[in-house]
Amino acid sequence: MTALIELSNVDKTYNQGQVNEVRALKGINLEIAAGSMVCLQGSSGSGKSTLLAIIGCVFPPTSGRAAIAGKQLSRLPDRFLTLHRRASIGFIFQRFNLLPELTVQDNITLPLMPLGVGPRERRERAARLMERLGIGHRAGFPARQISGGELQRVAIARALINDPPIILADEPTAHLDHALSLAFMEIMGELHRDGKTIILTSHDQLITGHPAVERLIGLNDGMLHVP
Numbered sequence: 001m002t003a004l005i006e007l008s009n010v011d012k013t014y015n016q017g018q019v020n021e022v023r024a025l026k027g028i029n030l031e032i033a034a035g036s037m038v039c040l041q042g043s044s045g046s047g048k049s050t051l052l053a054i055i056g057c058v059f060p061p062t063s064g065r066a067a068i069a070g071k072q073l074s075r076l077p078d079r080f081l082t083l084h085r086r087a088s089i090g091f092i093f094q095r096f097n098l099l100p101e102l103t104v105q106d107n108i109t110l111p112l113m114p115l116g117v118g119p120r121e122r123r124e125r126a127a128r129l130m131e132r133l134g135i136g137h138r139a140g141f142p143a144r145q146i147s148g149g150e151l152q153r154v155a156i157a158r159a160l161i162n163d164p165p166i167i168l169a170d171e172p173t174a175h176l177d178h179a180l181s182l183a184f185m186e187i188m189g190e191l192h193r194d195g196k197t198i199i200l201t202s203h204d205q206l207i208t209g210h211p212a213v214e215r216l217i218g219l220n221d222g223m224l225h226v227p
């Protein structure tokens with residue numbers, strides 16, 4: 001089977017050529033099969049979020065090749081990259097990236113706007129996800145007024161709202177208690193059984209040791225290693 005995600009010789013250098021240059025990824029070669037569920041592991045600063053951002057088309061590698069479903073990401077013009085990201089990727093960011101003044105419901109339904117989904121359908125989809133994640137009672141609250149764990153669940157709902165084939169989740173349980181973390185992994189397990197490709201990063205034993213996780217990928221100082 002050909003890999004869904006293929007990285008070869010991927011380097012990412014922040015602030016290249018400046019005094020604060022950081023080589024965050026060094027020569028990454030990685031293939032991830034369609035429909036798999038994997039977890040990136042590594043100490044703080046090892047490059048997990050950077051690797052996820054490249055897979056998620058947030059920015060291209062500094063050098064090397066990154067391809068999804070045979071499409072070379074670095075060759076796509078920005079607007080195609082944006083379209084591809086909207087249609088194919090649900091991204092749960094480590095820092096959530098929510099809009100503080102918008103309500104919980106509007107944050108969740110935001111990805112549906114450019115896809116032309118009507119208001120009623122948007123409300124219904126959001127209601128189902130909020131119910132599942134236990135944040136229905138916060139639907140009308142501005143995001144700036146809710147707790148860290150609630151914000152994390154809003155970010156999870158927003159990533160799932162357009163039913164993307166690829167789900168990327170950066171430390172998705174960092175702000176969740178044990179019961180909510182289990183509920184999150186139950187949702188991920190179901191999505192995985194539905195055939196979605198799921199890439200997580202975590203230190204949380206509940207994720208790294210979860211039976212649905214098929215493969216652990218270790219990162220150390222910007223390089224892959226077998227854990």
Ligand SMILES: Nc1ncnc2c1ncn2[C@@H]1O[C@H](COP(=O)(O)OP(=O)(O)OP(=O)(O)O)[C@@H](O)[C@H]1O
Nearest residue numbers: 014015022024042043044045046047048049050051
């Ligand atoms: N925007 C940026 N500009 C400059 N350096 C950055 C930037 N983002 C990350 N870095 C640096 O790149 C390296 C990798 O960072 P990254 O966020 O990928 O690590 P991480 O494994 O996700 O860490 P954590 O577990 O703390 O989230 C770190 O040394 C970090 O300081």
Ligand SMILES: [Mg+2]
Nearest residue numbers: 048049094170
């Ligand atoms: Mg990180």
